[in-house]
Amino acid sequence: MDRLEAFKTIAAQASRGELAFPANVEASIKLQQALVDPDCHVDLAARLIQADPLLAARTVAIANSVAYNRSGTQISSVRSAVQRLGVRTLQTLVAAVIVRQLGSKLTDPGLRAKVAQLWEHTAHTAALAQVIARRVTHVDPDTAMFAGVVHEVGAFYMLSRAGDFPGLMEGEPEDWIEHGEAIISARVFEELMVPEHVVDAVAAMWTGMRALPPETLGDTLLLADDLAAVRSPMHTRPGATTPQAARTIDFAVGDGTLQAILDESKNEVQSLYAVLML
Template sequence: MDRIDALKSIAAQAGRGDLHFPTHVDATLKLQRTLTDPECHIDEAARLVQTEPLLAARTVAIANSAAYNRFGNDVTNVKAAVQRVGFRTLGALAAAVIVRQLASEIHDPELRAKADQLWLHSTHVAALSQVIARRVSFVDPETAMFAGIVHEVGGFYLLSRAAEFPGLLDGGADEWIEHGETAIGRGVLLKLGVPAPVMGAIEALWNGMRALPPETLGDTLLLANDLSPVASPLLERDIGVSGIQVGATIDFAVGEGTLKTILQESEDEVHSLTAALA
């Protein structure tokens, strides 16, 4: 099977919902669904978060980040962290754990390096999306951060399957975009139960549709993607073309300031969010 046929095969499976996840991903999916249940009490949420050490650590780290800890009062336990960040952010953090778990079975050093770069890219997009949403586009910041975390989940799934198909990634960005990105991405997002507005924003990113200044969740996500200092390894052509160099040239007026001044003022927030998600 050549690489294009392999991509089409994986995409067809994803389209049917026939996805192969590690066992611990399924367990975290169940935990995520429970956390998003409106009947879930904060005590139950804290107990569930503590059953997943990585999620517990990330929740406390996010709660103590500059974006959520405005007065420098660090929390030291999961329940206090859950109370501070809220259930929507908690759902985003559960999604972050799931995305990382997709890469946990990757043992090939080259594929592992790509997965690490893809996650670093995702953390930057998530942090930038949160800040842009709060200070520029005025869409919901927690939803924007969630969209940033999961926008490349199809890529993580592809990397988790790549060892089964030698040469799968040799074709570069164009083959991934044409034969895999949308179908695989949509299939995995549906499996994760991603809400329709977030799905729509990610599809806007795939289609490259946005307005400047950003007005919608899709605009916010696409701008954050362009501004990310780390490009997706599945879209290598972005490096120096539509990644860092173009991102550095984007600026526009926002109220009495500009995008650049807002990002400079928010540098600590972006850095702390990125570090907490890493």
């Protein structure tokens, strides 16, 4: 089977709801389902998080990060971390675990390198989106960070399937965009219970024009993606800003500028990025 036929096969499977997830991803999806339940309260969320030692450590770490620890008071218990963060931030952390797990079983060095680069790009984008949302666009910061975490989830899924289809990523990686990205991403978003307004924001990011100053969740995500220090190995947006040009993006925000805000928020972005990279 040539690689274009393989892309079409994977897309056809996805369209029928036949998504192939590793066992550890299935377990994390069940956890996400529990957190999305409106009846999930703090005590239950804390118990669910404590059952996963790595996730518990990440939860405490992000609660102590500069972005979430305004008082400077360090905490050590998962329950206290859950109380500080809220369930929506926990959903972002679980989504981050799921996305990273998608490529965890790959053994090919080239594919593992792509997954590593894609996650670095994702972590940069998510951290920047949280700060830009809070300081510039004033959309919900937790939603913005969640959108940053999941905006390339279709690409992660495709990479995870490359182990079953030798040579899948040996040509132009963006061939998969033409031969199945929309179907695959939609089905993975559905499986991960990504809210419709986040799906719409991701779609706007890929197809829209950057508005300066940015206003919407899609604008926030697009600007964060442009400013991310690490580029995606799986996507080049039409009209995307080069890394060199991205460093020159600036505009007025109230009495200041975007660059001033980014300079002031450097530690916050770094702290969020570091937690997502754990």
